[in-house]
Every structure is written in C-alpha cells, then in structure tokens.
Amino acid sequence: MQLKNTLTRYGAIAQLFHWLMVVLIITQFVLALRAEGLSPIKKIGVLGTHKSIGITILVLALLRLTWRLFNPVPPQPSGTPRWQELAAHVSHFLLYALIFVTPVLGWLMSSARAFSVSWFGLVTLPDFIEPNKAAFERLRDWHEFMAWSLATIAVLHLAAALKHHFFDRDDVLRRMLPARDRGPQS
Amino acid sequence: MRIHQQLRYFLILVLVCGSVALAATKWTVQPKESKLTFVGIQQGAEFTGVFERFTADIQFDPQDLAGSRFDVKIETASAKTRDDDRDSTLLSDDFFAVKQYPTAHYVTDRFTAKGGNKFSATGKLTVRNVTRDVPIEFTFESKNGSAWLKGGAQLKRLDFGVGQGEWKDTEQVGNDVKINFVLLLKP
Numbered sequence: 001m002q003l004k005n006t007l008t009r010y011g012a013i014a015q016l017f018h019w020l021m022v023v024l025i026i027t028q029f030v031l032a033l034r035a036e037g038l039s040p041i042k043k044i045g046v047l048g049t050h051k052s053i054g055i056t057i058l059v060l061a062l063l064r065l066t067w068r069l070f071n072p073v074p075p076q077p078s079g080t081p082r083w084q085e086l087a088a089h090v091s092h093f094l095l096y097a098l099i100f101v102t103p104v105l106g107w108l109m110s111s112a113r114a115f116s117v118s119w120f121g122l123v124t125l126p127d128f129i130e131p132n133k134a135a136f137e138r139l140r141d142w143h144e145f146m147a148w149s150l151a152t153i154a155v156l157h158l159a160a161a162l163k164h165h166f167f168d169r170d171d172v173l174r175r176m177l178p179a180r181d182r183g184p185q186s
Numbered sequence: 187m188r189i190h191q192q193l194r195y196f197l198i199l200v201l202v203c204g205s206v207a208l209a210a211t212k213w214t215v216q217p218k219e220s221k222l223t224f225v226g227i228q229q230g231a232e233f234t235g236v237f238e239r240f241t242a243d244i245q246f247d248p249q250d251l252a253g254s255r256f257d258v259k260i261e262t263a264s265a266k267t268r269d270d271d272r273d274s275t276l277l278s279d280d281f282f283a284v285k286q287y288p289t290a291h292y293v294t295d296r297f298t299a300k301g302g303n304k305f306s307a308t309g310k311l312t313v314r315n316v317t318r319d320v321p322i323e324f325t326f327e328s329k330n331g332s333a334w335l336k337g338g339a340q341l342k343r344l345d346f347g348v349g350q351g352e353w354k355d356t357e358q359v360g361n362d363v364k365i366n367f368v369l370l371l372k373p
Binding site: 039040041042044045047048051113114115116117118120121122124125131133 | 228229230231232233267268269270271272275352353355357358359
C-alpha cells in the first residue's frame with residue numbers, strides 16, 4: 001500500500017489520519033458523556049483524558065491538513081451528480097473545520113474555568129483567556145454545539161459512504177480502506 | 187515596704203524595656219500589597235489559589251534572628267481559585283473543612299541566614315488540627331524603612347489530611363502544593 005494518495009485511492013498516511021480521527025472522536029464522545037454522572041474526582045480524571053485527546057486531535061488535524069495540501073485527494077467517481085459533489089465538498093470542509101474548532105473551544109472553555117489544559121500531564125498549554133464564568137458557559141455551549149454538529153455531519157458522511165458502497169457499488173468507501181490484494185490497481 | 191514596691195516597679199520597667207530592646211523589629215503587614223497564594227496540581231496542570239484573609243505577626247531583624255518570629259493565621263474559608271466548584275470543594279469537609287477548622291496556623295521556630303538577603307526558617311504549620319514541620323525560604327529587602335518579605339514553602343496536602351476519601355488519590359489532584367507569599371512590611 002502506498003504512503004501517498006493515488007488517483008484512485010487514499011494512501012496509507014491519509015487513511016491512518018482518517019481512521020485515527022474516527023477512533024479518537026468516538027472516544028471523545030464516550031468520555032464526555034460518561035463524565036456527566038461521575039463523582040468529582042473521577043470526573044476530573046475522565047475530563048483530563050478528554051482534554052489530552054482533544055489536543056491530540058487538534059495536532060493531528062494540523063498535520064492532516066498539511067499532508068492534504070501537498071497530497072491531492074482522489075477525484076470523485078465520474079458521473080457523480082453535481083449536488084452530491086458539492087455536498088461532499090461542503091461536508092468535508094465542515095468536518096475539517098470542526099476538528100479544529102471543537103478542540104480549540106474546549107481548550108478556551110477550560111482556561112475560562114481556571115483549569116489549564118495539560119496534555120497527558122506532560123505539557124501544560126497556555127491560557128489564552130482569563131477565568132470568567134460567563135465566558136466559560138458560552139464557550140461550553142459552543143463546544144457542545146460544535147461537537148454535536150461534528151457528530152451529525154460525520155453520520156451523514158458515513159451514510160454517504162455506505163450508500164456509495166452498497167447502492168452505487170463504487171470504490172468511494174473502499175479507497176479509504178486498506179487495499180486487499182486485488183491485483184494491480186489502475 | 188515602700189522600698190520593696192519601688193524595687194518591684196523598677197524591675198518591671200527593666201523587664202519591659204529589656205524585652206522591647208531584645209525583640210526584633212515588629213512589622214505591620216500592609217494588606218493591600220501583601221499576598222498569600224498557593225499552587226496546586228489538577229489533571230497535571232497547575233492552578234493558583236489565594237487566601238484572601240490572613241493575619242501575619244512579623245517580628246524580623248536580619249541582625250537578630252534569634253529574636254525574630256513569624257506567626258501567621260490563615261482563614262481557610264477565604265481560599266479562592268477562580269472556579270466556584272473547585273472553591274466549594276476546597277472548603278468542604280474533604281479538604282479544609284472550614285467549619286471545624288476555620289484557621290490554619292504557621293509559627294516559626296528558628297531562622298537561618300543564607301547569605302545576602304536570603305533566609306530560611308523552620309516552623310510548624312497546623313491545618314485541620316494536624317501540625318507538621320514546614321520549612322520556608324524567603325528574601326528580606328528593606329528600603330526606606332519598609333520591607334518586602336518574599337518567599338515560599340513546599341508541602342504535601344495529604345500530610346495534613348487535606349483530601350479525604352477518594353481525594354486521597356493523587357493522580358488527579360497532586361499531593362504537592364506550593365505556598366508563596368509576598369508581604370509588604372511597615373514598622
């Protein structure tokens with residue numbers, strides 16, 4: 001499997017970024033939702049992990065976008081209706097935007113509550129805003145809104161991929177999966 | 187009888203004058219410029235808190251360390267960390283238990299000159315009725331009659347039972363706590 005994208009497939013690096021992001025984002029939802037009902041100290045622990053993973057997502061998002069800039073993605077299958085092509089572009093753009101915006105809002109919201117963010121206890125991130133309760137509440141609402149928007153678009157994205165795979169029977173999903181030995185790809 | 191009484195007055199006078207002369211300068215802490223803060227660790231990141239109310243009885247003279255003494259009383263309920271939830275946890279029975287133990291108390295034992303304007307002191311800190319030796323390090327800079335006393339200490343919260351039950355776990359809330367003080371003193 002090639003590291004870089006080809007005209008027909010995503011390369012290993014792009015796939016790694018993609019699936020790592022899937023796993024991390026799902027983990028984030030599990031942690032954030034689980035934290036709600038926990039005792040204070042367990043909550044601190046779970047949210048600490050949530051923040052560390054969130055910062056990981058932010059860094060991966062930067063690396064991923066950089067990789068993408070130097071490494072064009074495979075084109076849409078020919079004959080894709082114009083609206084679908086547009087919908088794919090818009091949703092990809094939003095997904096990229098949200099994997100930046102959501103962690104940044106989480107980071108700011110933590111600072112607004114006078115909880116500096118530590119990345120797995122190794123690096124403490126700077127606080128870009130002063131502690132402020134009203135700001136914290138606004139940022140928390142935005143962070144949640146962005147997270148649920150991300151989830152919604154990701155589900156649409158998944159539905160579209162499955163539709164391509166099972167209804168259109170094209171390669172759109174398969175090209176984001178590790179290639180089985182199917183002989184030379186054209 | 188009269189002579190006896192006069193002698194008694196004289197002795198009292200000698201004692202009073204003598205103790206005034208022996209005691210190191212007694213300073214008044216200027217509350218506006220003075221600050222007592224602490225730094226804790228939560229989720230691996232430091233957070234800073236402040237004790238808004240404390241009194242510090244400071245007798246200090248670099249030339250008379252034996253006669254110097256700090257006596258600091260801290261109102262535990264005045265701890266503020268810029269987050270309401272964290273503050274209420276801190277005041278609760280699991281941490282400072284401010285209802286039973288409204289005051290933390292620090293008294294120095296002896297001072298050591300460390301060269302220049304640096305000093306250290308041994309002393310006893312009482313929090314939640316638990317008394318432990320806590321050394322402090324500080325600098326003393328006097329200027330135009332007033333003086334800045336700046337320094338700090340390191341301690342472990344669990345030595346004083348600050349953090350009960352599940353809060354004894356130090357993975358999320360670190361055991362190490364730094365104390366910092368900046369006091370402006372006037373005679």
